[in-house]
Each structure stands twice: as structure tokens, then as C-alpha cells.
Amino acid sequence: xxxxxFLITACAVVFLASAVISVVMLNAPSGxxxxxxxxxxxxxxxxxxxxxxxxxxxxxxxxxxxxxIKNHKIRVLEAxxxxxxxxxxxxxxxxxIPIICLPNKLIxxxxxxxxxxxxx
Amino acid sequence: MDVRxxxxxxxxxxxxxxxxxxxxxxxxxxPIPGVKLGLANIVTVYALYNYGVRDTAxxxxxxxxxxxxxxxxxxxxxxxxxxxxxxxxxxxxxKRAVTDKYLWLLSIFGAVFHNIGQIAVACAVMQTFAVxxxxxxxxxxxxxxxxxxxxxxxxxxxxxxxx
Numbered sequence: 001x002x003x004x005x006f007l008i009t010a011c012a013v014v015f016l017a018s019a020v021i022s023v024v025m026l027n028a029p030s031g032x033x034x035x036x037x038x039x040x041x042x043x044x045x046x047x048x049x050x051x052x053x054x055x056x057x058x059x060x061x062x063x064x065x066x067x068x069i070k071n072h073k074i075r076v077l078e079a080x081x082x083x084x085x086x087x088x089x090x091x092x093x094x095x096x097i098p099i100i101c102l103p104n105k106l107i108x109x110x111x112x113x114x115x116x117x118x119x120x
Numbered sequence: 121m122d123v124r125x126x127x128x129x130x131x132x133x134x135x136x137x138x139x140x141x142x143x144x145x146x147x148x149x150x151p152i153p154g155v156k157l158g159l160a161n162i163v164t165v166y167a168l169y170n171y172g173v174r175d176t177a178x179x180x181x182x183x184x185x186x187x188x189x190x191x192x193x194x195x196x197x198x199x200x201x202x203x204x205x206x207x208x209x210x211x212x213x214x215k216r217a218v219t220d221k222y223l224w225l226l227s228i229f230g231a232v233f234h235n236i237g238q239i240a241v242a243c244a245v246m247q248t249f250a251v252x253x254x255x256x257x258x259x260x261x262x263x264x265x266x267x268x269x270x271x272x273x274x275x276x277x278x279x280x281x282x283x
Contacts, residue, residue, distance in 0.1 A: 003217040007225050011263070014232060018259035025253065040247035082193065085152070098250045102242070103195055109250055 025096035031110035034074055034092065036067070039105040048072045060104045067108065074108060076101065129167075129175055136163035136183045137190075144191050152254060154199065154238050155261045158231065158269055160187075164208065165227050165273035166280075173212040180204045198245065199238045206237030223277060227270025231262035 036044040038060050049072055056067040065086065068077040073093070076086040079101055086101035098109035140160045148156065160183060167176040184204060188197035210233035211226050218226045235258040242251040 004219060004222050004225070007214070007217060007222070007229075011225060011228050014259065015263045018256040018263070021256040022260055025256065037248070083148075096253050098253060100246070100251060100254075102245070105246060107246060107248060107250060 026094060028094045028096040030093050031095055033111035035107075035109055035111055037107040037109075045111070046074070048074060058104075058106055060106065063104045065101055065104055065106050075099070076106075076108070079104065125171075125175075129171070129179060132163055132167055133179045133182050136160045136179060137186055139163065140183060140187045141190055150257075150261060152257050152261070154235070154242075154254070154258055157265050158234070159272075161207075161227060161230065161234075161266070161269045162273045162276065164204070165211070165223065165230065165270065166277055168208065168211055168215060168226075169223070169273075169277050173208060176208050176212075177205065180208060195245075199241050202241030203234040203237035206240075207231070207234040209233070220274075220278065223274040224267060224270030227273055228263055228266035231266030231269075232259055235259050235262045 032047055032049045034044075034046045034048055035042060036046070036056070036058065038058055043058060044056065046069070048069065051069050051072070053070045054068075055077065056069070058065045058067065064078075064080050065076055066078040068075055073091045075091045076089070076099060079087050081101055081103040083103070086099050086106065089099045092099050092108055092110070095110040098107050100107050137160075139162070143157060143159050146157070163183075164176060164180055167179050181201070181204075184197055184200035188194055188200065207230045211230040214226055214229055235255065239251060239255045239258065242254075243249055
């Protein structure tokens with residue numbers, strides 16, 4: 001019985017901690033400098049506050065992701081991957097949460113990314 | 121392994137596979153990669169309760185392999201393996217501590233372990249730690265999904281026991 005109580009508590013702690021971290025991360029401020037990486041390789045570093053509206057096409061193994069920069073924001077406009085998770089993610093607006101396209105190994109993130117800084 | 125057990129395990133595998141394929145048809149409500157209900161986990165919990173870790177791992181490996189072939193998403197296979205193996209390991213360690221009435225707890229922990237495994241594989245595949253940012257979201261949704269599948273698994277296990 002003691003074990004059960006302990007496990008339920010552990011469960012609640014993990015759930016609440018993740019929920020709090022999620023909320024904090026969703027409210028993390030956005031930055032200006034955006035890095036676009038494909039397969040671990042840095043392709044572009046763009047200053048969104050200075051960049052004009054444009055589209056960028058990133059290719060990986062013949063697969064294409066079309067990125068759109070508009071009004072100093074960036075998003076994935078089109079992708080030829082099956083799940084379209086990166087397109088549905090919408091505009092990049094948190095330093096904590098990058099836009100990721102797993103099939104095409106594409107990452108779009110703000111430069112002052114905490115998780116990435118810890119890895120360096 | 122005798123024929124009786126082999127038949128039971130393969131039956132469980134095919135049930136898990138059918139659930140998996142049906143679940144593929146459900147639309148994804150959360151736009152985060154890796155988030156899903158994981159209904160096939162019901163079979164994993166059931167198998168872990170009634171059989172050993174090795175048998176459960178066999179069921180899962182075959183299900184994920186065939187499942188990703190059916191869905192045509194081979195990337196999913198990598199994530200599935202990483203997540204499921206960690207999930208089975210974690211659940212088997214916790215199995216003894218959980219009584220019949222609280223089997224749903226096992227499933228929640230399984231879901232959390234599954235998410236950690238998925239993210240670990242994603243870190244390796246993408247060669248960056250940036251994907252760890254998804255972990256809190258995966259754990260929040262994983263806990264809810266794990267609770268649901270856990271309740272299903274508990275109902276199933278207790279009813280099967282009565283017969």
C-alpha cells in the first residue's frame with residue numbers, strides 16, 4: 001500500500017512538473033536570430049527583424065521543405081513529407097520549441113535556445 | 121516454447137497490430153510529432169502481466185516492425201523500438217510494486233518511459249538536443265493517454281482473470 005501511494009505521488013509529480021514546464025516553455029519569448037539546420041548541418045542563420053519577406057526551399061535527399069518568412073516571422077509553408085507536422089506547427093514563436101521535420105531532418109530554431117546551449 | 125504459448129503470443133501480436141492499424145486512421149489532434157493514444161499499449165500491459173519481459177518484447181518488436189511496414193513510415197520504426205523497449209523495461213521493473221487495483225499506474229509510467237525513449241532516439245537521429253524541448257509536452261499527453269490505456273488494460277486483465 002505504501003508503494004502504491006509512493007507511485008501515485010511520483011506520477012502526479014511527473015505530470016505536474018511537465019505541465020508547468022510546458023506552460024513556461026509556451027510562454028518563452030521569441031528571438032530575432034533564427035537558425036535553419038538540415039541533418040545536423042547549419043544551413044542558414046537569419047535575422048528575422050531585418051529579413052524581407054521571402055521563401056526558402058530546403059532540400060534533403062530529394063525531399064523539399066518550403067519555408068516562408070513574412071512580417072519577421074518564419075514558418076514551414078509546404079513540405080512533401082507524409083505527416084505535415086512541421087506545417088501544422090505554424091509560426092515559430094517560442095525559443096524553447098523548435099519546428100522540426102523528422103522525415104527530412106530539418107530543424108528551425110531561435111539562436112538563444114536553452115536546450116542547445118546546454119549541449120554545447 | 122510450446123505451441124500453445126506460441127499461438128497465444130501470435131494472437132496477441134495480431135490483435136496489437138489490428139489496434140495499431142485502426143489507430144493510424146484516427147486524426148491527430150495535437151500538432152506535436154510523436155503524440156498519439158497508443159492503444160496497442162493495452163496489449164503490451166496485458167502481455168507483461170501474464171507473460172514475461174522477453175515474450176512482451178517479442179510481441180512489441182514484431183508489432184512495430186510490421187506496423188511501420190503497413191503504415192509505410194520506416195522512421196516510426198526507430199522511434200517505436202526506442203520507446204517500446206524502454207517502456208517494457210520500466211514497466212517490468214515496476215510490475216512487482218503495483219497491485220491489481222492500480223494497474224493503470226503501470227501504464228502511465230510505461231507511457232512516460234516510452235516518451236523518454238522516443239526523445240532519446242530523436243536526439244540521436246537529429247544529432248541535436250533541441251528536441252528535448254518536446255519532452256514535457258509528450259509527457260503531459262503521454263500521462264493522459266497512459267491513464268486511458270491503463271484503465272482499459274486493467275479492465276481487460278481483471279475480467280480475463282475471472283474466467
